[in-house]
Amino acid sequence: SDDYKLVSRKWKVNPTSIDLGDGVVISEGDMAIMAGPCSIESEEQINKTIEHLKANDVRIMRGGVYKPRSSPYSFRGLGIEGLKQWYKAAREAGIKIITEVMQVSQIEEMYDYIDVYQVGARNTQNFNLLDELGRVDKPVLIKRGISGTIDELLYSAEYVFSAGNENLMLCERGIRTYERASRNTMDINAIPILKEKTHLPVIADPSHGIGIRDYVEPVALACIMAGADGVIYETHEKPNEAFSDGQQTLNFRDSEKLIAKIRKVFELR
Template sequence: MIIQLDKNISEKNKKAITDKMSSLKFKPTEVLTQKGDYLIGTGKADFDIRDLGQMAGIQDIHMVSDDYQLVSRKWKVDYTTIDLGDGVKVGANDFAIMAGPCSIESEEQIVKVIDHLKANNVKIMRGGVYKPRSSPYSFRGLGIDGLKLWHQHAKAAGIKIITEVMQVSQIAEMYDYIDMYQVGARNTQNFNLLDELGKVDKPVLIKRGISGTIEELLYSAEYVFSGGNERLLLCERGIRTYEKASRNTMDLNAIPILKEKTHLPIIADPSHGIGIRHHVEPITLASIMAGADGVIFETHEIPEKAYSDGQQTLNFRESDNMIARIRKTLELRESF
């Protein structure tokens, strides 16, 4: 059960509502976000919803059977749009293209990627300054100094930044230099990190776990929402299966299923989803036709010289061509 409270509800009325919920054998939990004040009721008892709905201080009430209540589409029919400022939005009627290298490597690289994005009217740049690598001997990013340098150039160019946060201590130090936090596949169930991201007023993109289910991804988003941050996006990036022909198995099924289950924007990551450069484009276009609200992919001037994930990274010419086809595919989708 989700109860939306009036903006200026009195403490007396709020207590009366929580007492009534308890009497109906529902445990009340208050969730205060950037956009509203909610009471989440967990319980199984049957009751007449009018017993609660008519009480003073209640704006609306919804019965939601899913355990992930706040991210469920059962109470919020309209899809959520995430506003990054300066006219850059993601979700509903605002399809987003996010592109950039796997790792931020140097100032020269930053400038070249930004120039490439500007030439294609792409407003969001991805890149890693803290890199979770399978081998401890691989390049692991330039850290906060690299982020500050990246932010300086991106801000001057009107480009928004999305980058991965790996631990709680990085949230505050990154805050002034990013527009969107990314929770990587290895941290999707790092609940301490998710709890802390619920306390910040910046969008958070959560990637599906390496072997995670759709339900587990929704639970991860519920952690952040229930912590107070409802500016959330979900990302399908492929899952680990027994198949060895590709890096991961891109679960295109997940996109329409998530669109049915949640009001949050759904982003597709074809680079990690298949992990093979010349197959990234068809998976991208298929993701769009499956209903994705945006794509996030890797591009580098010379992928063969990239510090990480060169095998799945498009060069600038390939990226130019794919962005043009993305826009043609969107036109086709909108004509249906």
């Protein structure tokens, strides 16, 4: 059959947990928090972010070193050297790293310096990239495509899973609709639907989902009530100076408030 199978709840009833080591586990019945800047920018920024995460007991840091930018003239990331610097600081602090892999050649290049490969919304249907990530023994987070359906996201996951990598999670990050009042339309519907259809952890990205700093918190909390197993969002010491996505990035004070509310709302669920 050409339907997806291995990622479905019909195939595997027990929810998949992803163990990143050192007690960091992403699983149903827990609430994973992944936070950090849109782009890794400097050693100082890395250190400040790590300090913020540690102070709030957040163990997974996000950040891009290869950035998919709409314009080729925008900042496109520090690349592998930036990742190596980040890795050194994160390892010392006991922080895990999730970062976007944009093409096949970067899989091996990044391998020693990351904990989770992120497949960005522009690469959700890069099937050769998915095939190769299926052959790697490190976890993968797949974002929903910019105009992708829920089933298309599940088919993308099936590529990775069927190629042999079962350490997989999915991420709803908003889709493109006719609505222009927000950057994307966060499809909160997708969360309970995915939770029913698949055993894979479902992560919400409210930063890209709405694209407006002031509304990241309410959207994040709604996603938790909808059943998300984790939240990934953007934070920066000085969001207005961020090299990318500053308009949707929380400062550390607002990030700290959000973390507290995420944990509180999760307890209510």
